[in-house]
């Protein structure tokens with residue numbers, strides 16, 4: 433029987449909330465990466481609705497239709513996964529308009545925190561790149577600013593009903609919670625944020641999330657609950 437397939441790099445960035453939503457929703461999927469598919473880059477171009485310009489993540493539906501644009505896949509206008517995937521009988525994208533707004537707003541805020549790192553991807557010099565990433569998390573840094581806002585927002589979240597917004601925020605926090613595939617992020621950037629920690633632990637301990645990460649032995653970054661102690665050894669893992 434045909435199943436869903438996700439094409440993405442073997443890292444916990446934009447593709448990870450999609451993997452996690454599928455896992456939480458109990459939707460079986462093939463996790464295709466550059467590590468297990470030698471034709472990854474050719475398939476990316478041929479499958480993407482955007483052709484040559486195509487990027488990943490790409491979600492291929494069981495009938496062969498390929499979806500791109502991570503926001504449209506998990507949230508946004510199409511809200512495909514948020515409608516298809518349920519947790520404890522409730523769709524991950526809320527049907528109530530205000531709850532849906534909260535989920536979207538959480539995704540946007542987590543993206544505000546994530547997106548400044550994009551400015552460092554093109555820095556060729558390793559030391560310069562790591563310094564630029566550390567500066568984003570230093571006092572007054574762009575990512576530190578949004579982490580504080582995320583913490584304040586999560587203080588108001590009852591952390592009772594799982595939404596695509598919670599999953600997205602969880603994954604974006606894990607992207608910067610060492611060990612991470614991103615080099616140069618200082619260990620402990622969320623140490624001062626009790627609500628981010630509480631939110632992390634809530635989601636990391638949900639049965640399908642625990643089950644999903646249980647067999648990701650080869651990648652510390654895929655094991656949120658095991659993360660921070662190893663971080664101090666500055667382990668990186670792509």
Ligand SMILES: N[C@@H](CCC(=O)N[C@@H](CS)C(=O)NCC(=O)O)C(=O)O
Nearest residue numbers: 445446486487488489500501502503
């Ligand atoms: N708007 C796109 C952006 C996707 C994106 O930036 N993908 C990057 C990886 S995170 C990529 O495919 N880079 C390789 C390439 O451009 O060929 C989305 O949200 O899906």
